[in-house]
Amino acid sequence: MAGSWPFIGRAAQLSEIRSASRGVVVAGPPGTGKSRLAAQAVHGLDGVAWARATTAAAEVPLGAFAPLLPATPPAGNPLGWAAAALRVPVLVVDDAHLLDPVSAALVHHLVTRDGTRVIATLRSRTRVPDAVLALWKDDLVPRLELEPFSLEETAAVLEAALGGRVESATVARLWRVSQGNALYLRELVLSGMLAADGGVWRWSGPLTITPTLRETIAGRIGEVTAREREALELLAYGEPLGADLLAALGSLDAVQHLEDRQLVTVQPDGRRLQVRLAHPLYGEVIRDGCGVLRARTMVRRLAQAVSEAGLRRHEDVLRVAVWRLDGGLPGDPGLLLAGCERARVIRDLELAVRLGRAAVAAGGGTPALAALGTVLFYTDRYAEAEEVFATAWAAEMGEAARTDLGVQRAMNLAVGLGDVARARAVLEETSGLVHGVQPRQAALIMRAVLAALTGDIAVSEDLMARARDMGPFSPHGARMISGAEAAVLVAQGRAAECLAHAAEIGAGLAKEPVAMRSLSAALAGHATHAALLLGDLDTAERFAGQGYGLEGPFHTWTRANLEFGTWTARVLRLRGRVTDALAWARDTAARLPDRSVLAGSCLGELAHAYALLGEVAAAEQALERAEATGTPI
Known part of the structure; x- marks a missing residue:
């Protein structure tokens, strides 16, 4: 990383502070860089004094100003004495929301007196002394709201700090995790979880919390009651959670108190209220403070509560499967397999692999092996996927399962391992083992896809024609052949037809209750290619996006x-x-x-x-x- 954490962006805010003749109040959430911005604004100026308010100093009148004042106060008016002693051109008051009443009155007095420009920082959405509130309420100075970094600002800061380009996916992930909080972002980078790969910095390994970041977040959470701690832990392991579920677990009153303290957020989701921790990193710190037995207790309670509620949402199956697995409960092959499928659909592929392995270990048999092989393919572990597929291939199974397995195995061999000959052999074997119309159609369509990928367009068209001649397609077969048709159209240079076909199929996919990412990706790829053939860069960019x-x-x-x-x-x-x-x-x-x-x-x-x-x-x-x-x- 570059020698020091850079000051990037905030040019408009910096200009506003420097041009404020009487001063300014800089407000923002914790960690947004208010103090750093104030320091940058007064950098290089002569006669700058700093007063740093703290909770402890607030117990003593003028406690924040003690380092700036003479040791012995007068017997008379302390406010006048302090104002006379503070003859400085610029005064920076950090964390002004923590000032004691006398110190707050002093700041107000200095703003109204010529000769001292006051720059005060404070935490937004926090109670402040009346004298500080009056600074902007009475239009004495402007109030500047400092927002968290945007995605673009995050990218600029990261590249300046690391001295090189940062992968866009890594920038987006860091921005989501830090939520643009400058302090949190800095500590995440200092944790060392970014690594340079081919001249590009990428997120490498698990999220790591530095001791400084852990202590900062723990201080932000502060002291909580036992019930509040319980609610925070349930959310840390299960967010988002419905308010009704938290009420059933006995923590709703505690959640209300946590919402008042801005440690959780409550948002409507249809007819439900969903509760989340106020920041993603809170969960990391809360989980870090739980022992093994405590963590197991939390996830088991969550699994039981959501199961008893009826697994009403798609995500519930996945969450309960993970909670039961993390809680050390007996493996349910069906639940683990369903969780694996859901994780694959939303492309949390590492979790899908974990659940797939657990389903195999729990006795899930051939369906579990087929699911595991599929997600291994999606995670680019092609050789391991072939081993799993080969093991499953030797088992007895129905025609539909055999066909699905043959198609997935052939795709892994061709696209993953580049072994088209073996992929064709698997599909030919599949055709010989199944007799139903729809399984045979599926095998033919997959052979057509391989032929299109290798440039054998005439062969691909012939195979698709044979599949059509067998009779109507199943919904799955209709989706399969649509992808093959798009591939053939673009390969033949029939770009406009390919775009129309992709748009039609895409409109149908948008109505599907479960996302079909593989087919959507195939259609988007063919459509991008077709648009480029037509020279339509706007359409190509849209489909690529x-x-x-x-x-x-x-x-x-x-x-x-x-x-x-x-x-x-x-x-x-x-x-x-x-x-x-x-x-x-x-x-x-x-x-x-x-x-x-x-x-x-x-x-x-x-x-x-x-x-x-x-x-x-x-x-x-x-x-x-x-x-x-x-x-x-």
């Missing part, structure tokens, strides 16, 4: 990041924004696994951007890496 968003909030679906990051870089290059294209290509290339069928397109785009910028050696290096890590298909 849609596909990139399918990566999910957990940033674990690498394939979406690679494919649509590359498409975005290409669009930017074609717009002439080569520097931006290079940034996207570098971000994307940093996510490449050791071997990938997408290495060629991703690193090729990186090399192209480097070449256009005249960085020949870097372009050649990218091409060499593509040769070494690309997997042909």
Whole structure:
């Protein structure tokens, strides 16, 4: 990291403070950098005095000003004596909401007296002394609200602090975790969980809390009662939780007190009230303070309460599965498998792998093996996925299960391992083992997809025609063939038809109760390609953005990041924004696994951007890496 934490942004606020003739009050949530901004505003000025208010100093009249005043106060008017002693051009009063009444009156007096400019900082949404409140209420000085960093400001601060580019997904994740809090952001970076990869800084490993950050957050939470602590712990392990559920667990009164203290938030969600901790990092610190037995007690209580309520929401199945697993309760293969599927749908893939392994260990049999193999494929563990698929393949199963397994295994072999011949062999074997119309259609469609991917368009069309001739498709079969049709259309150069087809299918997918990210990604990819063939960069950028968003909030679906990051870089290059294209290509290339069928397109785009910028050696290096890590298909 660069030598010191940089002061970035806040230019408008800095200008407002410096131009305030009589002073200004800077208000904001804890950790937004109020003190740092005030310090930057007075940097280089002569005759600056600082008064720092604290809870302890508030017990003594003029306690915050003790370092600035003579040792012996007069017998008469202390306010006049203090004002006369403070003959300074600029006075900074930090944490003015903690001032004792006499100190607050002194600040008010100094603002009204010519000769001293007062810059006061205070915590927003906090009770302040009347004399401080009057500063802006009576229009004596302006009040400046300091908001947390925006996403763009977070990116600028991180790149200045680290001395290099930070991956966009990492910036977004840090911004969400810190919620733009400058202090929290600094401590997260100092924890060392960011690592440079290919010249790009990325989040690497689990979230780490430094001792300073832990103590800061613990101080913000402050002293709580036993019931309040219980409510905070339940939320730390289960947020968001319904207010009704917390009431059933006996913590609603405590939650009301916590809401008053701004430690939790309560928001309407339909007809329910959902309760969350006021900041994501509160949960990290609260969980860190729980022992193993306490944590098990909390998650078991949550699992029981939500199960008894009836698992009414999609997320409930996933949450109860995780709580039971974390609570050391006996494994329920069906629940674990359902949780694994839900985690896969929302693309929390590492959690999906964990639940899939647990389902296998709990005796989930072939369905659990098939689910585990699928999520291993999505996490780019292709060799391990093939081992799991091969184990499941040897078991007896119904035709529908056999077909699904064959399709998933073939996809892993072709797209993951680049072994198209084995993928075709698996699909041919699948066709020989099933006799129903719909299973045979599914096998043919997957063969058509492989043919399209390898450029055998005539073969792909023939296979799809054979599938259609067998009869009506199941809903799943209809979705499968729509993706194959889009691939063929774009490969034939029928770009306008491909875009119309993608729009039609996409409109149908939008009505599905459960997101189908894989098909959505395939359609978005084909549509982006088609739009580029038409020279429609706006449409291409829109579809690339849609596909990139399918990566999910957990940033674990690498394939979406690679494919649509590359498409975005290409669009930017074609717009002439080569520097931006290079940034996207570098971000994307940093996510490449050791071997990938997408290495060629991703690193090729990186090399192209480097070449256009005249960085020949870097372009050649990218091409060499593509040769070494690309997997042909």
